[in-house]
Amino acid sequence: MSDARIEAYSRALFEVAQAEGNLQIVEDELFRMARAIEANEKLRSTLTDASIPAARRQQVVEELLGGKASNTTIQLVSLIIGAGRGRELPAIVDRLVQRASSEQQREVAEVRSAVALSDDQTKRLAEALSKSTGRKLNLKVVVDPSVLGGLVATVGDEVIDDTVRTRLEQLKTRI
Numbered sequence: 001m002s003d004a005r006i007e008a009y010s011r012a013l014f015e016v017a018q019a020e021g022n023l024q025i026v027e028d029e030l031f032r033m034a035r036a037i038e039a040n041e042k043l044r045s046t047l048t049d050a051s052i053p054a055a056r057r058q059q060v061v062e063e064l065l066g067g068k069a070s071n072t073t074i075q076l077v078s079l080i081i082g083a084g085r086g087r088e089l090p091a092i093v094d095r096l097v098q099r100a101s102s103e104q105q106r107e108v109a110e111v112r113s114a115v116a117l118s119d120d121q122t123k124r125l126a127e128a129l130s131k132s133t134g135r136k137l138n139l140k141v142v143v144d145p146s147v148l149g150g151l152v153a154t155v156g157d158e159v160i161d162d163t164v165r166t167r168l169e170q171l172k173t174r175i
Helices: 003-020 023-039 043-050 053-064 071-082 085-101 118-134 164-174
Strands: 107-113 136-141 151-157 157-165
Touching: 003 023, 003 071, 003 085, 023 043, 023 071, 023 085, 023 136, 043 053, 043 085, 053 071, 071 085, 085 107, 085 136, 107 118, 118 136, 118 151, 118 157, 151 164, 157 164
Parallel strands: 107 136
Antiparallel strands: 107 151, 151 157
């Protein structure tokens, strides 16, 4: 899909979520859905397989997100999947997140952690990263089992790797 089309879809999603008055919730839910699609090959192939009827792919979305996401999010994901744009959903959502962050004069910070963070941990981490980088941040946390312990934060082009694996490698290099 062209950049122009990705931009058009992200703008439309942004405008719908903003009009519904739940941009922050929808943005977060879409972000988590996009990361799930990226991480799960079976889900990605199911949602992008043109041989599966669009109605069935949309039903999968509704079953997957029902009770876990807002109706706005479910409808927006269903729309994209039904239009045969499932492969582009992560790129569309990333553009939406950038647009929403820009609207709030914030920068996106993606944090990967082996475990889900509590609201308090997320808040403290956002404050620490904001202080460390000197920027206002829109924190997006991704649970990534490949991170054995600690966190990896990406803010723009800057990567802050505070994982156990990296610390062990640094220790090994020093020894």
